Amino acid sequence: MPFATTDDGVKLHYEETGSGAPVVFVHEFAADHRSWELQMRHFGQRYRCVTYGARGYPPSDVPEKPESYSQNRATDDILAVMDHLGIDKAHVVGLSMGGFATLHFGFRHPTRARSLVVAGVGYGAEREQQARFRGEVETVAATLKSEGMTKFAEKYAYGPTRVQFENKDPRGFAQFKKELAEHSALGSANTQVGVQGQRPSLYDLVDRMNALAVPTLILTGDEDWPCLTPAMLMKREIPSAALAVMPNCGHTINLEDPDLFNRIVGDFIGQVEAGRWPRRDPRAMTSSITGMR
Template sequence: MPTITTDDGVKLYYEETGSGSPIVFVHEFAGDHRSWEPQVRALSRRHRCITYGARGFPPSDVPPDASSYSQARACTDIRCVLDGLGIDKAHIVGLSMGGFATLHFGLTYPERALSLLIAGCGYGAEKEQSAKFRGEADIIADRLRRDGMPKFAETYALGPTRVQLQNKDPRGWREFADQLAEHSAEGSANTQQGVQKERPSIFDLEEGMKKITVPTLIVTGDEDWPCLIPNIFMKRAIPSAALFVMPNTGHTLNLEEPDLFNRAIADFVAQVEAGRWPMRDPRATIESITGVK
């Protein structure tokens, strides 16, 4: 079983397919390395596609102590994957929890990123939602430890931004929910309390985001309500960012609309590799609608 070992001794399982410029996929809380299968099948025809399981998500190690999990650690684990596979730079694609890690990777290791695709990123980021989100992380962790993963998955897979997948693709949703039920309750609980609960708000990262020059694409579904305002904020803060909104789409957007999502990645990466991804024209930031000062 292929693994890389992080600098704090945790083994992360990975898979790689194809050749060409590398794309590293960073999964969400309700997903794992398998969640990127529609992307790997399409994009490995031209790229070296790498998926891996975050710490706490078997077959990666499940550290028993929540202190082994954090937003900074999730970011550093991406770098450890690159180091372990001998990759200098890669396109980094992350969804939700993985989108937060991708954003932090761009802030911390910009020299290691060819591009950043940040999808479904923003849950709990709004200041008025912070206390509620932190409280929900504790509730989720308690339920995971008390009831186990299969029972938790029955309800979590039917959240208000997941039902869109069920409505469009019942078979795909069933596979998603079944895979979620196979996760480690301990690892998921520790992830909730170490990563999700303690991560900083996107709105506190504005000054750092203003300095990002790595080509960036922000992707959200228009029915992923908690992410809409944070995504607009990131678009405005990051001078190298574009915003792509997928219509009638929820949170699990790479599974819900795989063809549209794959085209977005492919077009984005092609523009980056052709040297055609722009920085924002300063004239586009003038507050007057007409451009008159």
Template sequence: MSFATTDDGVRLYFEEAGDGSPIVFVHEFGGDHRSWEPQMRYFSRRHRCITFGARGYPPSDVPEDVEAYSQKRAVQDIVAVMDAAKVDKAHVVGLSMGGFATLHLGLEQPDRALSLVVAGAGYGAEKEFEDYFRDVSLEVARNFEAQGSEVFARTYALGASRVQFQNKDPRGWREFAEQLGEHSALGAANTMRGVQARRPSIYDLADGLARMTLPTLVVVGDEDDHCIQPGVFLKKTLPACGLLVMPKTGHTLNLEEPDSFNRALAEFIAQVEAGRWSRRDPRATPDQIMKTS
């Protein structure tokens, strides 16, 4: 078992497979390092792939103090894993909570990324739902503590943007729900309170995002309602951003539609490594409908 140790003494479990240019996978709140298994198996054929458990997700350490959890710390933890694996730069792929961490990595430490994939990132970003998202995050934290992960996972796994996965792949969804039920209730509660409920809206980061030139692919499901408009915002704001909307798809993109996700990710990385994923052509101005002169 491999562990990275952060500057505040937290051990983070990571796994790796394959050789080639590195890809680091950053999981969502409802997942863990195991959530990237379809991608680890596919991309390790030609890349060095790394997946890790965030703090609060065993076998990574579970700090008891909620102040040990934050959006900034989530970025530092990605870097700690890369340092332990002796990776200078990587294609960084994040889903949901991991997508936010990936985006912040691009803002705070762009020199560590070859490219960014920001999938299913939007919850809490919409300004009109900021208060609601904060309140529901705290309620989720209380439910994990009061009911325990095994019980509350049965509710959480049936969210409005997760039933698509259940309908398409009942066996895969059941595995996801069972793994969620194995999570640390303390780790889940602290992650909700310290990371999710406190993170800034991406709309408040517009100035920094407009200056971030890293090749970026934003991926959203068209039934993941609270990620669609934030995805459009990122497309319009990031200079070198592509937007992929996956049809009839919810939040757990990489598990719900692994073949489509893998093909899109493979094509994106190939274009980046060929130097063909460039900034948007300035002639493609969004305020023009038809050219007349």
């Protein structure tokens, strides 16, 4: 079983397939490296695809202390996997927690990114939701520690932006819930406290967004309510960003509608590889509605 080792000694399990331009997939909180299987099979036919388990997600190491987990650690772990595999630049595709890490990868390591897919990003980002979100983070962590992973999965899998997945694909949803129950309760609790609960609001990162030149795709489901307004923020503030919204979809979009997800992401990567991804024309950014002042 292959592992990459981070600068603080954490071993991260990874898998890879295919050849060509590298694409790295970064999973969400409620998933692990297995959740990208449908993307690994699809994109592995034309690209070198890599997926890995975040720290805290077996078979990757599970550090015991919350201090070993942070937004910067989650971001730099992408780089650790790339360095281990000798990948200079990659298309980085992240969902939710992985999407936040992908966005911050663009901030921290822009020269190492061919492009960024920032999918399902926005939970806790809006200022009026921050206190509530951090309160829920504490509740999640406490529940994981007191009840364990199996009971937690039975509740968390049915969140308001995940029931769409169950309604659309009961078989796929059952697999998602089963794999969630197999996670480490300690690793998941530490991830909540160290990564989810401490990451900065997107609204405090506008200056960094304005400076981001890496081709970026913002992708969200139209029923992923906490992500819709933040998605508009990122589209507006990142001059190299486009926004795609998947209809009748919740949060787990790569699993809920993999064909549409793969098509949107595939078209984006193809445009970037062809050198055809644009930056926003400054003439489009004006206070005038019609241009006739």
